[in-house]
Amino acid sequence: MLVLLPPSEGKAPSGRGAPLKPESLSLPGLAGARAAVLDGLVELCAGDEEKARQVLGLSEGLRGEIAKNVELRTAGTRAAGEIYTGVLYDALDLAGLDAAARRRAGASLLVFSGLWGAVRVGDRIPSYRCSMGVRLPGLGALGPYWRASMESVLPEAAGEGMVLDLRSAAYAAAWKPKGELAGRTAAVRVLHARIDPATGAEKRSVVSHFNKATKGRLVRDLLTAGVRPRRPAELVEAVRELGYTVEARDPGRADRPWALDVVVTELH
Numbered sequence: 001m002l003v004l005l006p007p008s009e010g011k012a013p014s015g016r017g018a019p020l021k022p023e024s025l026s027l028p029g030l031a032g033a034r035a036a037v038l039d040g041l042v043e044l045c046a047g048d049e050e051k052a053r054q055v056l057g058l059s060e061g062l063r064g065e066i067a068k069n070v071e072l073r074t075a076g077t078r079a080a081g082e083i084y085t086g087v088l089y090d091a092l093d094l095a096g097l098d099a100a101a102r103r104r105a106g107a108s109l110l111v112f113s114g115l116w117g118a119v120r121v122g123d124r125i126p127s128y129r130c131s132m133g134v135r136l137p138g139l140g141a142l143g144p145y146w147r148a149s150m151e152s153v154l155p156e157a158a159g160e161g162m163v164l165d166l167r168s169a170a171y172a173a174a175w176k177p178k179g180e181l182a183g184r185t186a187a188v189r190v191l192h193a194r195i196d197p198a199t200g201a202e203k204r205s206v207v208s209h210f211n212k213a214t215k216g217r218l219v220r221d222l223l224t225a226g227v228r229p230r231r232p233a234e235l236v237e238a239v240r241e242l243g244y245t246v247e248a249r250d251p252g253r254a255d256r257p258w259a260l261d262v263v264v265t266e267l268h
Contacts, residue, residue, distance in 0.1 A: 001228055001235075002157060003164045003219060004118075005111045006171045008086030014068075014126040015078030026120040029153035033146060037115055038072060040136045041128075045069040056134055065129035072126050080111055081121030087209055088166075091216025094121060101223040109219070110157065112171040114142045117149060132170045143173035150175035162186065162229055164222075165257070166215045177257065185257035186232040186248075190214040193263050204263070214264055218244065232258035 045052045045066045052066045081094045106122045114132040163185040177185045190211040191204040229235040236248045249259040
């Protein structure tokens with residue numbers, strides 16, 4: 001099973017490891033596109049700082065991220081699973097997994113990125129700032145920019161297994177499974193269910209923080225249990241056995257992804 005994750009806006013500092021070796025990154029079919037984005041980002045940030053801040057959508061308090069991007073080729077690196085922090089990755093707690101679950105994580109987790117396209121959690125990268133929503137001079141919006149490269153690389157990475165899509169909308173724009181592979185894909189959202197005290201009716205909503213935390217815990221539980229479903233229906237059964245409340249919508253067509261709602265009543 002291939003699990004598609006969003007990155008985190010906040011990232012750990014670059015490590016003390018050797019500088020970036022682009023040829024060592026997974027999914028070598030993305031190498032050309034990665035080089036173009038890296039060149040464009042470094043050039044942008046090495047020039048007019050105010051322009052770079054506006055293009056990257058940074059607040060005044062995050063202006064220091066621009067200088068970090070300038071040093072991307074020489075900065076130290078660490079595993080992507082250590083670079084990405086935040087709610088989802090805190091709940092996933094890769095470092096706390098046992099050895100078998102860590103191996104599964106290395107083989108199945110794919111983190112989407114405005115800069116790298118997608119990387120595995122074991123790929124060594126520097127800390128950076130470049131979201132998928134950025135419009136980089138010379139390349140345009142990064143979501144559409146990555147699409148052609150992803151379409152030629154990701155189906156092979158998925159193989160014959162299923163795809164579990166936990167990405168946010170901005171990162172989902174970079175690649176959408178098509179055809180038979182789409183039929184092996186399940187896109188997940190997390191809904192908070194609560195009783196409205198005024199009406200007694202149940203209301204459901206997406207709460208960003210807990211959406212991310214639940215997704216992180218779900219992936220951790222799947223990795224720990226060694227679940228390897230080949231089709232969305234098998235995934236639904238497995239997730240329910242892990243104690244989650246899941247509502248699945250079968251699209252009724254072999255070329256359309258399933259939609260899974262994980263419903264939670266307690267937010268923590």
